[in-house]
Amino acid sequence: MKSENIFTSMPENLDEESIDVLLQRENLKIERIISKGHTSPDTGWYDQENDEWVLVLKGAAVISFENETEVNLAVGDYVNISARTRHRVKWTDPDTETIWLAVHY
Numbered sequence: 001m002k003s004e005n006i007f008t009s010m011p012e013n014l015d016e017e018s019i020d021v022l023l024q025r026e027n028l029k030i031e032r033i034i035s036k037g038h039t040s041p042d043t044g045w046y047d048q049e050n051d052e053w054v055l056v057l058k059g060a061a062v063i064s065f066e067n068e069t070e071v072n073l074a075v076g077d078y079v080n081i082s083a084r085t086r087h088r089v090k091w092t093d094p095d096t097e098t099i100w101l102a103v104h105y
Helices: none
Strands: 018-025 028-035 052-058 061-065 070-073 078-081 087-092 098-104
Touching: 070 078
Parallel strands: none
Antiparallel strands: 018 028, 028 098, 052 078, 052 098, 061 070, 061 087
16 A cells, blocks of 8 residues: 655646546545636536535635635635535635645535
8 A cells, every 4th residue: 555645746737727536436536626726617606416525725715605605715724515505616826726625425
């Protein structure tokens, strides 16, 4: 068994948000997401079939919910988003990478 580090193998080019699946099983998916000024597309909301727990490991972000609630996330902050809760990433820090750990379950 080999250990890995979530802060290694960082993409050099972040023209687009980077999403790496770290682990996937029947009812579980764990992703590392790297954003740098990226936001959700203006055309829609995420409306996922599964719950999602996200943790900011580096950087900062703002998640907007359809009910007009916003959650500001800094290093160490996390939020659990219930299935079918429409949301979008409104802002991520444009000056440094925002590294998320996302657990879909």
